[in-house]
Amino acid sequence: MQETTIDKSFKTEPYQINMGPQHPATHGVLRLVLTIDGEIIKKVEPDLGYIHRSIEKMCERDSYQQIVHLTDRMDYLSSHINNEAVCLTVENALELEIPERVKYVRTIIGELTRIASHCLWWGVMGMDVGALTTYFYGFRDREMINDIFEETCGARLTMNYNVPGGLMFDIHPNFVKRTKDFIAHFKTKLPEYDRLLTENVIFQKRTKGVGILSKEDAISFGATGPVGRASGFSCDVRKHHPYSALDKVTFNEALKTEGDTFARYQVRIQEMWESLSIVEQLIDNIPEGDFRVATKAVIKLPKGEFYQKVETARGELGVYIISTGTKNPYRLKFRSPGFSNLSLLNHISVGGKIGDLVATMATLDLVIPDIDR
């Protein structure tokens, strides 16, 4: 019998493939250069900057009122919270006393924003792993929140409802009623989310044990928001550095220790329950009063450095302003949660398959303009 010889010239070697910049699972213009061996991922290198607008440079030329509008265009799903971050920084620097009414309304709308963002994420998450129905359910419920925003702010996504000193206008007379209607509605829908997707065996097999991030790595990579909390990193800014009316409510920080894709999913579902609870605690107690305190037409911050962090739907957003006492910031830096969360993508997806990468990216919940500021 003749001995079979293996031709040594045929060997497998890793090769590179582009995922994006136009790929449905990257949710925006993100290009990932994957080095893969067969279907196993060896390296993920993000290539950024396709929609970079250099907001930080623009801020150096703009007044503080104008900067608020630019922040909508970072993480557009948390636009209200981004606005709030800049307004809080300016108000703290000026030592303005903000009316209680403003604080309550800001927190309520902030939490509604978080629910709307998570609804969209939940729909898209299901779609990414092959469950199309979730997309329609998620968008159906998010629509109710957008309608509330539209009535009060005049806009549905990039709201610009915050101004330094308060709110642009008072809340609409229907605001309280419609918010309560939404809470009642959404409380019946969230268990439906669980029945449809969370308890689905195929979904659990796609997500459990995939993309594991340890607590030490989460802290080292600066992973915040649901990504950090799913790894056991207690990083909720609302708990540790409460702002607006968040010191007046009780809620649990959603924490998990598994650190895998399924844990990140569960944290977001739990966060929606907590946000509902926060809104419920505040909605009946909105104090009467002004919706805005007067500020000067030209705002000049005192000389110095100011830092404010807030919890957006994606994690910790930091606003760092260096002021020289003029009407423009000397330097303004946005510490965006998406940027830090993206940096750990390579770390948690090496060794997995491309299909796992899609599921992992879905639970990182990246919004690309937040990374490409």
Place this chain on the structure above:
Amino acid sequence: MTNEELQDLIGSWFPNPETDKFSEIVEASETEGSSEEALEPSKPINPSLLEFTQEGSQFLNINVNPKQLHALMNQLKSNEQTNFDYLFCLSGVDWGEALGVVYHLESTTHRHTIVVKANTKDREKPTLDSVYNIWATAEFHEREVFDFFGIKFNNHPNLKRLFLTDDWEGYPLRKDYVDEINMVIK
């Protein structure tokens, strides 16, 4: 720890060699029994090589010489009393004369915050040590600073443009950057 305790502890890690001379002078003059006013040196000598300030900031600020940057950062993270394990913000700043990096650190166990600043006056070839091996998040943040400010980081594993194309000329977030086509200046 309070800011004062932090300042005392961190300052003691990098003693100023000039301080020893100062204490000798104090001891020598005490034996002579001269008044305390006479002991005041014309220029106060900092007991530490680090400069601490809280002026115009809600946090304790440390200005550090780039030579000591990596050693200080390593100690801030690994020392059990400080344990600054969470680098939550890393920003490049063009101070005009100097280029610098500002590090915002927080401890997840002690929940105290500190700001470290390192500046270099060399605008042609600004260089600082990378801290990516202390905090993994620094890898991307330092690439961003390199991209926009042109500060090079020693020992960085993958220092190349992050947002801009490789052939982009200049560093846009520097104050002296000029782009007549893309920049709208009022």
